[in-house]
Amino acid sequence: MIFDNMKILIHQGKQFIPDVKTTDVPGVFRGRPVISNAPCDEKSLIDLCPTGAISGSPLRIDLGRCTFCGECAFACPEKIKFTKDYKMGSNIRENLIVTEGNDSPILVDADKVRAEIRRIYGRSLKLREVSAAGDNSCEWELNATSNVNFDMGRFGIDFVASPRHADGIVVTGPISKNMAEALEICFDATPDPKLLILAGVDAISGGIFADSPALDRSFLANHKVDLYIPGNPVHPLAFINGVLSLLGR
């Protein structure tokens, strides 16, 4: 029996991604889009977008509202192209807006990161995840950050079972009315200083559910967000890189 287990381990081999900052993702992943200066019918693109993420003059895509469906790139491929750049996290909400003719990476603004975050959590960060009406795709992806492939634990970053053990809260989902109070209590139960991270389009803007009367997003009006990580769902590499750059690593 032990030999069977050893055989499985040998077959398993080394599965971890050696460098999560530079690794190439397979296939045609839709990450940070780039908008060229090519002419296009702005209005048709604005009308096309299911979540109102596109605005005009100059043409912009708000990755906090984008569902990454890619329809705009199909409609106008010479204008909009989704690249495989998965580093899309920022502490500044406006940095998530991609503008026509500007192909620069999305960055964390180090000057605006609270000093104690990097000082206290630079080498070890424990997070508590709260799904507030998330559709279980972001949740699966956040679980995947800890699997043997992505192995976020190697950076001292882990998800923990209780807000009492946590240094911050990661929110997924558009925050339903029915979950608003539980989220507030959970955040309150986390000791200071604490981080607040929004993962995925639903958490950042409400996504396709933004106008729903069943949501209550007042939690976000009352607390400062430290990091926004776009995606639908958030890709494990987007999450890991977002947190690492927040910590200045």
Next chain:
Amino acid sequence: MDFISIKNNQRIKFAEIPVLAYADFFNVVTNQLMEKPEAHCVSYFGIPAENNVQLLCCIADDASASINVLSSVVSKTDTLQSITAKYMSFHLFEREIHENFGINFDGHPWLKPVRYPYNAADKSQTMVNYPFYQIDSEELHEVGVGPIHAGIIEPGHFRFICNGEQILHLEIQLGYQHRGLETLMIEKKKLLQRATLAENITGDTTVGHSVAFANAWESLCGFTADKQLQMERAFAIENERIAIHTGDLSGICTDIAYQLGNSVFGRLRTPVINYFQRWAGNRFAKGLIRPGKTNFPFTNDLAAQWKEMISAYKPHFVEMAEQTFDLPSVLSRIERTGIVSPAVAHQIGMVGMAARASNIVRDIRASHPFGHYANIDYKPVLEPVGDVYCRARIRYDEILRSIDMMNDILSTMPYDHKPATTLDKAEPNSFVVSLVEGWRGEICHCAITGPDGDLTHYKVKDPSFHNWLGLALAVRNNEISDFPICNKSFDLSYSGHDL
């Protein structure tokens, strides 16, 4: 006629659905339609009809591959005779109708809230005052878990009544995930918005629910997907099944502290969901399924990539699964744990993989096949006992079955892509039922159009709607420490239930 018999995805005029007085409606459902062992209710819901409510009941007859639909117009203040008293599988449907419209059902054991929707009939009901079942005793204690759980999962509240370590009763309170999805399906007017909503019903079944939506909308528009598109969709549904089943086997191993299984199954899931990213740019296949078209036509190169991926996956998966199901330390935790007997599973109307693990032949791919499934003769996999072992083992067998089916698809795929069809307007005043066997089980979408050919009502039912009660019954008389593996063995959806 007392009811109309239709097929999966068959469009009919809404007016063709017979409207019966409730007493007759009750009689036809209880004494005629539900009598057959192959019959089960796939959807039962109300829609506003002026000041009244029109109840629509869709009962599938698996033996004849038909869905029998009938309706009744009732007043919101009526007290109706409960069907649940005779067929327990109706319990949650009646609770939902009560919650949405205030209609009372006489003989229903408890008309408790289902999901606390923002537009509930009685707004005085709130999440915090859910009327839990209680037993007064000095010997017993209650354990409350959630809505936020220890792991990274969706929110829901579990209230246990325990005698020492043993669970006597579990009640599950849901609704935390309610996003008002069914209303948004009507209010959002663009087809792309609706397709996006369908993808987000539950993100772990993106393909299943978005195929159900695509089938419903295409049927309403009189569009039939060509063979190529049908095969691509079946291929995607089966790939989703393999991905989630593999992830769930990893989760079950986690919950019994079998770390090798957790690690190996966990990494084996990665190439399968990455395949969706290779095909459609998203690990959960968001963006892949669109009514009337595909943005990601399947190619020979994609076929070769899948074959390469699966030929690396399969031997390692089989090796790991054989080891898992052979280990005494694994078997001692999962055998005879969390049993839902075939009789109980049938009584409460369980569906999908969990029902098949309790020896119930219930699989839309075989009983109400659509698209590619109509061209093959799929034989469902069954397990006899209904314990955690069976619900784990069935995943192993279904994965192998899906791999075979996908290989067959690739060997006969025509690679003949038709241009996209714009499906803006549907046939007015129509009705359709769309059934899909997702990895979890039977997905049912019912759509109704108005005089202008736009949607007026959209009803979504995730298989979890049937199966949550199965979990509550499975854990009875089990130790509370076995709750996590019971829960994982069902792996039900919170967002799909709460909508």
